[in-house]
Amino acid sequence: MRILRHRLFWPAAALVTLLVVNTIANPNFARITIRDGQLYGNPITILRDSAPLMLVALGMTLVIATRGIDLSVGAIMAVSGAVALTIIDDSPNPGSVGTVVVAVIVAVVVGLVLGVWNGFLVSVIGIQPIIATLVLMLAGRGVALLITGGEITTVNSAPYKFIASGYLIILPIAFFIWVAAVVVVSMLERRTALGMLTESVGINPEASRLAGVRSRGIIWSAYIASGVLAGIAGVIYASNTMAADANSAGYLIELYAILAVVLGGTSLMGGKFSIAGTVIGVMTVQALEKAILFLGVPPAQAPVFFAVVVVVVVLLQAPRVHAWGRAAGRRMGVGAKPRTDDRKEVAA
């Protein structure tokens, strides 16, 4: 029963349950077809469409681990998308790969700068994270509107469109982008000491200061990472729609990202974090959204359906609910779950 106590067991169980229920409800849900050497089907769409949320949630995981929160990620997505599309739109040659590369780099750098700004407010000035990032959350979309001149900029650029909808070998490019981001962030956190020091700052900032940890740099780096990842997410989102819509790009994504992080088992109190957990959390949110579409839940009822499932998933993971479950099992004399074998005689 060791597996039951693994911290990723319940998040993973929730995701699997969701997928199984969907497949039972409609076996077509899990169907994957091959066309021209490329895979299609709901599971593939989920993998592709999760890219923006995955990137944003990755950054959010690091920020939450430092006891912070980044509400500005949606706005950063809007700004970075607006920057990328405006550059392409203004270029004499929107279809050239060079233009697109420049546009993407500038957009991501803008995300980085905004992340630096957030981190500066939090780690140097000492403003509470929720307020510090609220500034950009509210102002960012205004900046995006300013960049696009108040319009929804639309462009026609095959290389740019390729980012969100293109395929590499048999799977979508967007999938490879988020996998690469997960690998890079994991390596950065776990192959260096950044992960441990981040957790130490998140668990107890004062104890970390006394141990000589440079918490300012660590907290700052988390917001920078979050900004960069939101910048990339903005590029992918804009590539998907090929339009820079300052109001709808990344709308409410900060809340879905927080949800995904928490579903993945990272505590909002900061400290221990799990990137694998966040991946599972994002998949859960994405699969749920897909299921709502696929199962034909009417749009008017979709939010309620979403909410009910989220409540069930959260309850499934709550330690107190587990304790109740164990107690109920004991009372009924079935399936008593002793923590280890030497408790058997007690449980019986």
Add this chain to the structure above:
Amino acid sequence: MDGAEPLVELEGATVRFGAFTALDGVDFRMFPGEVHSLMGENGAGKSTLIKAITGVLPLDEGSLTLAGESVQFATPHAAQAAGVSTVYQEVDLLPNLSVAENIWLGREPRRFGLIDNAAMRRQASEVLDGLGLDIDPASILGSHSLAVQQLVAIARAISTDLRVLVLDEPTSSLDTDEVAELFRVIRDLKQRGVAILFVSHFLDQVYEICDRVTVLRDGALVGEYLTTELLRIDLVQKMLGRDVAEFATRERVVEPDLPPDPFLSARGITSAPGIVDADIDVAEGEVLGLAGLLGSGRTELARALTGIDRPQSGIIRIEKSEVRLESPRHALQIGVVYSSENRRTEGLLPELSILENIVLAVQAQQGAMRRIPLARQRELAMSWIDALGIRPSDPDRKVGTLSGGNQQKVMLARLLALSPRVLVLDEPTRGIDVGAKVEIQNLVGELADNGLAVIFISAELEEVLRVGDRVAILREGRVAETLTADSLNPDTLLALVAQPDLPEA
């Protein structure tokens, strides 16, 4: 007293956490009008027993009887309603409310459905007067010292129909006068027939105030004794279950009052709050004890010397060259380390492993990008686990699950892994069991023998004398005197420490 009915009686109490049995078939009783002490090392089951009689934890087996009636408290609130109250070490009142509001919180006197503030203050005043306490009920609780807050917590308990009062380590943050005041209140309650459970690791206090002692070890009952019939050495042996580890007396470096060549020398340190013009010298291989009452500036001085707080003025020299300690990080870099008295809030990271807690400071010095290879981390952690005897010796165990003494050792290991040259220990033995305490005292001696300059702060004067080569006496933020430990005994040191507080009697 044996003829009387026990007020509280616990029979065969058993509490389990998973596979771990925290309390194993323990019998325990308290009589009205007695002060009872619960003794045992950390992890002996003291807290669990307290929680079992105050409704925090349910009993897995056994029964609890209060005044002859079998009871089962579902919540601490239910226990309080039955007259069983607890005052914890860290007072759990609301510092932003007034004293009167805290006393009556949740059961405020009402008039026409609204809180009757005048009546509340008047009644609070009566309760406080009844305890002989001169505290303004309208004053804000947070403006008072911890000792007064604790007395208010007791007043709150008394204002119900109090039959049993549990005091969990009530004196660990109090100075001598405050302890005397607390004891006066305890004796007063005893007169009224309240049964008081006094849990403390200060043996002196236990012998001073308690009538009876129950000793626990490893979750099991060792026995119940009258304090007057139990020798101190026997009590310690019963708690430890083995012979007391002897404090290795160490060859004292016979030095004149001031070492000619101090390794660390501080002059005119002034630091808010409370340190005025303090001079400190420590030589290599020397332990300087720092003695003073609570509020004398012991901790503030230690923090000013180690870069935690930046002093407003003063000079710190290390090996004769002046240093300016910008931050704890900078101080650690030049080998000046500080171990805080608050393990929980300024020391440990309970959710991280022993290994991570130990390598943290070394890793922080190396920088986040240059990770110490895992094998090296493990080797480093294991070497300190062995050297300091950290139990359990599993480096992947979460530090939050260790006993106080072992947590203290983990904190020391983290600092010692930096190979420091000046070690400032602020109450390193506070709240840990006797065995671990002796081990840490011995360790401090060994470290000094290996050439470290150690500053050792403790509220226990005997300990300061036993460990220190010289003793600096702090009074109201000033270093009043520095004397050799050999020239002092606990009584003379107490007199020096307490001097300004002793006007002509």
